[in-house]
Structures are given as C-alpha cells and as structure tokens.
Amino acid sequence: xxxxxxxxxxxxxxxxxxxxxxAVEAAxxxxxxxxxxxxxxxxxxxxxxxxxxEVVDEAVPERLLAAARGGPARVIDLAVARAxxxxxxxxxxxxGMAACLAAGLIVxxxxxxxxxxxxxxxxxxxxxxxxxxxxxxxxxxxxRQTGQAVQIGISxxxxxxxxxxxxxxxxxxxxxxxxxxxxxxxxVRVVTATPGPREATGMYSVASSxxxxxxxxxxxxxxxxxxxxxxGESTARAKGWR
Amino acid sequence: xxxxxxELVELLPRLRRFGRAIARDIHDADDLVQIAxxxxxxxxxxxxxxxxxxxxxxxxxxxAWTDEVRMRGRRGRVVExxxxxxxxxxxxxxxxxxxxxxxxxxxxxxxxxxxxxxxxVALVLIEGLSYRxxxxxxxxxxxxxxxxxxxxxxxxxxxxxxxxxx
Numbered sequence: 373x374x375x376x377x378x379x380x381x382x383x384x385x386x387x388x389x390x391x392x393x394x395a396v397e398a399a400x401x402x403x404x405x406x407x408x409x410x411x412x413x414x415x416x417x418x419x420x421x422x423x424x425x426e427v428v429d430e431a432v433p434e435r436l437l438a439a440a441r442g443g444p445a446r447v448i449d450l451a452v453a454r455a456x457x458x459x460x461x462x463x464x465x466x467x468g469m470a471a472c473l474a475a476g477l478i479v480x481x482x483x484x485x486x487x488x489x490x491x492x493x494x495x496x497x498x499x500x501x502x503x504x505x506x507x508x509x510x511x512x513x514x515x516r517q518t519g520q521a522v523q524i525g526i527s528x529x530x531x532x533x534x535x536x537x538x539x540x541x542x543x544x545x546x547x548x549x550x551x552x553x554x555x556x557x558x559x560v561r562v563v564t565a566t567p568g569p570r571e572a573t574g575m576y577s578v579a580s581s582x583x584x585x586x587x588x589x590x591x592x593x594x595x596x597x598x599x600x601x602x603x604g605e606s607t608a609r610a611k612g613w614r
Numbered sequence: 615x616x617x618x619x620x621e622l623v624e625l626l627p628r629l630r631r632f633g634r635a636i637a638r639d640i641h642d643a644d645d646l647v648q649i650a651x652x653x654x655x656x657x658x659x660x661x662x663x664x665x666x667x668x669x670x671x672x673x674x675x676x677x678a679w680t681d682e683v684r685m686r687g688r689r690g691r692v693v694e695x696x697x698x699x700x701x702x703x704x705x706x707x708x709x710x711x712x713x714x715x716x717x718x719x720x721x722x723x724x725x726x727x728x729x730x731x732x733x734x735v736a737l738v739l740i741e742g743l744s745y746r747x748x749x750x751x752x753x754x755x756x757x758x759x760x761x762x763x764x765x766x767x768x769x770x771x772x773x774x775x776x777x778x779x780x
Binding site for chain 2: 377378381382385387412413415416417419420421422423424425426427428429430432433435436437439440441442610611612614
C-alpha cells in the first residue's frame with residue numbers, strides 16, 4: 373500500500389481524520405519503509421520546531437513591551453517581566469525541589485541510558501528531561517509503543533493548563549515519573565524508583581505498568597478532567613504540547 | 615494594563631520568533647513586531663474576544679511584512695549571513711552545543727526557503743497552528759497551504775536530513 377507524502381505529513385502533524393490516520397498506521401505496521409518515512413518526518417518536525425527557540429527565552433526589548441502597553445516607554449524590571457512570562461513559578465519550584473530530592477536518592481543508578489543523560493538539573497531548581505526521555509515525551513504516542521526503554525503512561529492537561537505525561541524508564545532499577553511541558557523544557561514534577569511490579573494505587577493506571585503511588589497522587593492532584601485519548605494526544609503532540 | 619494588553623505582552627516572545635522566521639534579520643524582525651503591535655492596538659476593536667490572539671497577531675504581522683516588502687523593494691535584497699546572530703542563548707548551560715548547532719542548521723535551511731513556503735512552515739511547525747488556522751492567517755485555501763508546506767518540507771529534508779528528500 374502506498375502512502376503519499378501529503379498523507380504522511382498530515383499524519384505526523386496530527387491533521388488526518390480517523391480513517392486516514394488508521395490507513396497510515398496500518399501501512400507503517402507492515403512496511404518498514406513507511407515507518408522509516410514517518411520517523412524522518414518526525415525528526416524534521418523536531419528540528420524545525422526548535423528553530424529560533426532561543427528568542428522565546430530572551431528578555432523582550434523594552435521598546436516592544438512599551439508598544440504593547442500602548443503607552444510611552446516606562447522603566448520596568450525585566451526580571452519581573454520574565455518571571456511573569458514563565459508563569460506560576462513558585463509552585464513549580466516546590467515540585468521541582470521534591471523531584472530533586474527523590475532523584476538524589478537514585479542518582480548514579482539510573483539517570484542515563486546508553487551513556488546519554490536523561491535528566492539534568494534546571495537552573496531554577498528541579499529537573500528537565502533530556503536525551504531519550506525528552507524525545508519520548510515529545511514524540512511518543514502512548515498507544516503506539518513497542519518495547520523501548522522509556523515508556524509513556526498517560527498524558528493529560530493539568531489544572532494550570534500545561535500538558536503533562538507520566539513516564540517509566542526501564543532499567544536494572546525502574547524509574548517512574550511525571551513531567552509537564554514548560555516553555556523551555558519538559559520539567560519533571562516527580563520521579564521515583566520502582567522496586568518492582570506493584571499494585572496500582574491511583575485512579576489512573578495503564579494495564580501493563582501501574583503508576584507508583586507518588587506519581588499517581590501527583591496525577592490525581594494535577595489533572596483537569598480525564599486523561600487524553602489517542603486523538604487528544606495526537607493533537608497535543610502536533611501543537612508541540614502547548 | 616488591561617487584559618488585551620496583558621495578553622499582547624505575553625505573546626511578544628512568540629511574535630518575535632515568528633518575526634525572525636519571516637524577516638530573517640533580527641532587527642527587521644523586532645521592527646516588524648513593533649509595527650504589528652501598534653497596528654493591533656489601533657484596531658483592537660476588530661479583535662473578537664474568545665478568538666485566538668496569536669493567529670490574529672500573526673495575520674497582522676504577515677500583512678505588515680507584505681507592506682514592508684512592497685515598500686522597500688526588499689524581495690531581492692541579499693541577507694547577510696548571520697548578521698547580529700551571535701545567538702544570545704538564554705541559558706548556555708542548558709542548551710547543549712549539539713542542540714544549538716541543530717537549531718542553527720534548521721534556521722539556515724528555513725531562511726533559504728522562498729517566502730511562500732517559509733510562512734506555512736513557520737506557522738505550522740514552529741508556532742503549532744493547525745492547517746486551518748495557518749491557512750486563515752495567510753489568507754489562502756487549506757489545500758494551497760498543505761501543498762506549500764509539503765514542498766517546503768521536502769526542501770528542508772533535502773538540506774537537513776541524511777540521504778535528503780522525504
């Protein structure tokens with residue numbers, strides 16, 4: 373079965389209707405060449421998506437701020453303006469510090485995969501996803517996973533309007549956690565080592581991998597409504613989880 | 615500041631990003647943002663509350679850029695490579711060298727695209743607009759948008775991905 377470039381593009385962008393998406397997925401399942409084309413399109417999406425990313429984090433020039441306020445230039449504190457832009461910080465930092473504490477206990481055991489770091493300390497405190505973990509959080513749909521080392525559990529919209537996803541890193545010592553999309557990175561809100569299979573404790577669980585209690589509790593606290601279904605995930609991914 | 619102004623201020627970082635994608639020169643990009651912001655405040659009565667302010671602002675920027683290009687006859691202007699682009703990375707410790715190199719390569723490839731492909735790519739792949747929203751911003755049918763997007767991507771893939779093509 374042949375899939376046109378436009379169909380493939382629509383699929384990668386989350387713009388295909390259910391039937392068209394299903395056709396692409398069915399074709400990819402039996403044809404490694406189509407699967408490879410999808411992967412290339414995703415790589416390209418990711419690369420282009422990062423273009424000019426640094427300007428988003430820069431301080432906005434005073435003249436633009438003044439123009440947007442519709443008045444003559446006023447003296448303002450740029451640091452304050454930056455803090456405002458990046459949203460409710462204090463709360464995020466508390467979660468971040470908790471994540472640091474948890475991670476500190478298990479650091480050295482499981483924070484990298486194949487020599488590639490998965491978590492890095494963020495300057496404001498907390499941990500950001502990197503490498504394979506960042507890629508999986510950004511690109512992987514929960515419904516389409518094979519046996520890779522980093523797995524997605526559920527994805528949901530938080531009460532403060534961010535997209536969050538639970539993940540599991542399978543290694544000698546399994547790790548499970550929850551990361552939310554911040555402007556610059558996936559920030560890990562909680563991460564915990566899981567000694568082995570255990571009962572699901574939260575409301576939300578995935579059949580093959582129950583969420584450990586600390587993660588499930590964080591999900592229960594943060595979730596707005598229901599977890600995203602496959603279509604919701606696909607749409608959120610297409611919008612860069614923003 | 616009222617709500618409209620607050621939202622506008624919050625949008626500025628993204629407007630600057632879109633500005634860089636379309637104007638290619640960082641000074642032009644910020645000028646474009648400023649012009650668009652001034653125009654937006656001048657005609658804020660025509661913005662319907664509840665609709666997306668980002669799409670509305672991108673539309674104004676696109677129109678302002680068209681006017682600008684027409685006025686200055688810039689279409690043929692050669693953009694100097696990397697002028698003023700000693701990339702101010704907000705957090706050098708966080709952005710690995712590889713990430714920066716990848717971003718820079720993507721920016722160069724984007725710059726090389728003709729404008730009619732660059733804008734759809736910027737709106738959909740960088741700003742995350744849906745096909746419908748991007749087509750509205752550009753004032754073109756959705757089919758035209760997807761074909762330009764597809765051609766732009768093929769170019770980008772040829773430049774950026776090993777083995778070229780899509």
